[in-house]
Amino acid sequence: MLPGFGLSLGFAATYLGLIVLLPLTALIVKAAAATPSEFLAAAFSERAVAAYRVSFGASLAAAAFNAVFGPVLAWVLVRYRFPGRELIDALVDLPFALPTAVAGITLTALLSANGLVGAQLAKLGIEIAYTRAGIAVALAFIGLPFVVRTVQPVLADIDKEWEEAAATLGAGRWRTFRSVLLPVLWPAIATGFAMAFARGIGEYGSVVFISGNMPYETEIAPLLIVTQLEQYDYVGATAIAIVLLAVSFALLLAMNALQRRLGSARTREVHA
């Protein structure tokens, strides 16, 4: 029998209780203090529903974008050797490592009407900064590593023999990809999609600079929480926070189910 069980478990459980469970309980206590009708009115007020629409819509768009282009990037990084591959591979984690506020001001500077990219787009009549599209761009940046890092290890593990067998049976590359590779890859793509989506819903720092923060138009749900907190509307802030938490946990459960289909713990790097 190894020593230290009581000490390590005791410390871990106490610390977990103090840092995580105590404040989460406060959220529940505060929510329970409001009457159900008060709570529902706050959670689903017109402004809150508009904010969920903006948050969920932009997160969905960004996660879908990443679910399409993330696997392409993962494919190129795993299958091909070319100059700059190592650099790009390392930079895929940039959205994890770069503080969200820095990402926020940088994307805004690039995409605003007088920015490097925004000025070119303005000539084409396209506005990104301070619109919902801007929110989606910020979330696409934040979500990219989730999809790439979930798909990459699965792709690297695929046995070449399957593809050889498909080729022997007369399948072309596209047919092989669709019938042999995609069925193996899709749980990873779906997991990455769900992670990017979940992260997008709660994301704050990278979005508040580029979104116009107009109520009903470009106001994301996390920003509405901050606004209500600043106005001392604790019931409102708590109600919206609980809705966001419920959605996150539902997604977490869905991801765990997918994860079991994925098999071994391949997402080690994903949360990094």
Next chain:
Amino acid sequence: MSAADWTSVLRPKRSPHSLATSEANGVRLALIAFALVFAGLLLVLPLATVFVSAFAKGALAFLDALREPDALAAVKLTLLIAAISVPLNALFGVAAAWAIARFEFRGKTLLTTAIDLPLAVSPVVSGLIYVLCFGAQGVLGPWLMEHGIRIIFALPGIVLATTFVTFPYVARELIPLLEEQGDEEEQAAISLGASGWQMFRRITLPNMSLGLLYGIVLLNARAMGEFGAVSVVSGHIRGETNTIPLHVEVLYNEYQGQAAFAVASLLAGLAVVTLVAKRLLENRLARASRTAKENA
């Protein structure tokens, strides 16, 4: 990369089977070109923009933005917060990994799931729960006021919020690592008469050191860069409760773009260092894991 590498892109060495299991050169080149442009626009361009904008008015203006008292105070505060949060969470990670990877007990699955909780919570909500707990209107607020203890809009609140969002980083790295390594060496040490502390210092700690360092690198980057959670609990008092990311926000909102990017470049520099360290540690971890498997 040399010219030879480029030739290998265009004309890869082919085994007899590979014609059927790889793409035509055109497709291959198009995909590589796409990846380069995509990564260039989405990753390289933003990173470069931070540094270019930081030096937009020359090196002197860059240094001035960093030497300004509020900026220095923000740097000091951020370092102080990391100095508290990082060791605490690292210690928790080691303890949790030891309990979870080495022992069977009731509620183990629950504990493992609870460790991941903070990852599913929006940064803003992470800040909010501390306000609801310790703020003036919070559950424990009246009691704290009575005793003159200030947590929200002060250092303790910022430390707590930071600790919450960075909570799982070390534990998540160490649990799978310890499970993979197994407990044979530790069992041997104990049966040879080593004390628990000796076993930990001579076997457990050296074996987990790479994973621990890896977790700490990620934890530290997130702790120093956290924005949403800290923003909710800090109160934004200039020179007092503004961390580096909050100071960046203040400068940016006051239309001091160059100064904002100068301060932001500190965090972008930290991100680059983090990415490099992460890559190096990943390579060493992979090598260590291979060696362990070969020896087994």
